[in-house]
Amino acid sequence: MIDLRSDTLTHPTQAMRDAMATAEVGDDVFQEDPTVKKLENLAAEKTGKEAALLVPSGTMGNLISVLSHCGRGDEILLGDRSHISLYEVGGVAALGGVHPRPLPNNSDGTIPIDLLEKGIRHTDIHSPPTRLICLENTHNFCQGTPLTPDYMTEVHDLAKKYGLKLHLDGARIFNAAVALKIPVAKLTEKVDSVMFCLSKGLSAPVGSLVCGSTEFIEKTRKMRKMVGGGMRQAGHLAAAGLIALNDLVSRLQNDHENAKTLASQISKIEGVELDETKVRTNIVFFKLTGMDGESFISQLEKKEIKILMTDKEEAIFRAVLHREISKEQVETVIKEFKSILTEQ
Numbered sequence: 001m002i003d004l005r006s007d008t009l010t011h012p013t014q015a016m017r018d019a020m021a022t023a024e025v026g027d028d029v030f031q032e033d034p035t036v037k038k039l040e041n042l043a044a045e046k047t048g049k050e051a052a053l054l055v056p057s058g059t060m061g062n063l064i065s066v067l068s069h070c071g072r073g074d075e076i077l078l079g080d081r082s083h084i085s086l087y088e089v090g091g092v093a094a095l096g097g098v099h100p101r102p103l104p105n106n107s108d109g110t111i112p113i114d115l116l117e118k119g120i121r122h123t124d125i126h127s128p129p130t131r132l133i134c135l136e137n138t139h140n141f142c143q144g145t146p147l148t149p150d151y152m153t154e155v156h157d158l159a160k161k162y163g164l165k166l167h168l169d170g171a172r173i174f175n176a177a178v179a180l181k182i183p184v185a186k187l188t189e190k191v192d193s194v195m196f197c198l199s200k201g202l203s204a205p206v207g208s209l210v211c212g213s214t215e216f217i218e219k220t221r222k223m224r225k226m227v228g229g230g231m232r233q234a235g236h237l238a239a240a241g242l243i244a245l246n247d248l249v250s251r252l253q254n255d256h257e258n259a260k261t262l263a264s265q266i267s268k269i270e271g272v273e274l275d276e277t278k279v280r281t282n283i284v285f286f287k288l289t290g291m292d293g294e295s296f297i298s299q300l301e302k303k304e305i306k307i308l309m310t311d312k313e314e315a316i317f318r319a320v321l322h323r324e325i326s327k328e329q330v331e332t333v334i335k336e337f338k339s340i341l342t343e344q
C-alpha cells in the first residue's frame with residue numbers, strides 16, 4: 001500500500017523503538033522525567049526560546065497556547081484556511097470562550113497585513129478585545145507553503161504596535177526551515193509561542209511541543225493539566241522525539257523532492273489542475289476537472305494507493321510525501337495516475 005493521506009502515518013523507526021524501550025523515565029507531572037526534560041530543552045534550544053513543554057498532540061498544543069495568551073471573551077485573528085480554524089473542533093471557543101476571527105488566507109498561507117490591521121479591535125463597546133494573532137507555518141491547506149522570516153517580522157511588528165501576542169502553529173516548522181534552508185530559530189524568533197509536531201514527517205509516534213518564555217510555559221503547564229494532558233512516564237515518548245529532532249530533520253528534503261517530482265509529473269496530465277511552482281515542501285494539492293472524485297479514489301485504492309479527498313464537490317485532493325514513500329513509489333503513483341486519468 002502506498003499511503004499518501006498524511007505524514008502522520010509514518011511509523012516510528014527501529015532506533016526510536018529501541019530508545020523508547022530503554023528510556024530513563026520518571027513522573028513528568030512531578031517534573032521528574034529526565035528524558036522529557038532533555039527533549040524540552042532541545043526543543044527550546046532549536047526554536048530559540050527559554051522553555052518548552054511536551055504535549056500529546058498539536059491540537060492540544062495550540063489550544064493551551066491560545067488559552068494561556070487569552071481569557072474568556074478575548075478575540076484571536078487567524079487565517080480562514082488555518083488548522084486551528086478548520087480542524088481543531090472549535091476548541092478555543094468551546095473550551096476557552098475565545099472568539100476566533102478568521103481572515104482570508106492568501107494562497108501562500110499569509111494573511112494580508114492590511115486585513116490583519118483592520119481586523120484588530122479594542123476600545124469599541126461592541127467588540128471583543130483582540131489579544132492574539134495566530135499564523136501557520138508551513139501552511140497545510142495552502143499547499144504546504146513555508147512563510148518567510150520577512151513575513152513573520154511584518155506580522156510581529158504589527159502585533160507589537162497594537163500590544164498583541166503572536167502564536168505560531170508550526171506543526172511542520174521543520175519542513176519550512178529545511179525548504180528555506182535556514183535554522184528553525186529564524187522562523188520562530190519573532191513569535192511569543194510556537195507549537196510543532198514530532199508525529200508528522202518527523203516520524204515519532206506521539207507528541208508535540210509548545211515553546212516560549214519560561215513564564216508562558218508555566219502557564220501552559222497548568223493548562224495542559226487542566227485539559228488532561230499531564231502525562232506520567234512520558235519519557236518513553238520523549239525518547240522517540242529526541243531521535244526525531246536529532247536525526248530525522250535533514251531527510252525531510254527527500255520528501256520535498258518527491259513532492260516536486262509528483263507535482264511536476266501529474267500537472268502535465270489532462271484533467272489535473274495543479275500549480276507545481278507552489279509546491280515547496282511535502283504537500284501536494286490538486287483538483288480533478290475531468291473525473292468524479294469518488295471514482296478516482298476507488299480506482300486508486302484498487303491499485304493500492306491512498307490519497308485524501310479534501311473536497312468532494314470540487315474534487316480536490318491532498319497527497320503528502322513522507323519517510324515511508326520512496327522515489328520508486330512516487331514513480332508508481334505517477335504511472336497509475338496517468339493510466340486512470342487518461343484511459344477512463
Ligand SMILES: *Cc1c(COP(=O)(O)O)cnc(C)c1O
Nearest residue numbers: 057058059060083136140169171
Ligand atoms: C496536524 C496539525 C495540527 C494538529 O496536530 P495533531 O497532533 O494532529 O493534533 C495542527 N496544525 C497543523 C497545521 C497540522 O497540520
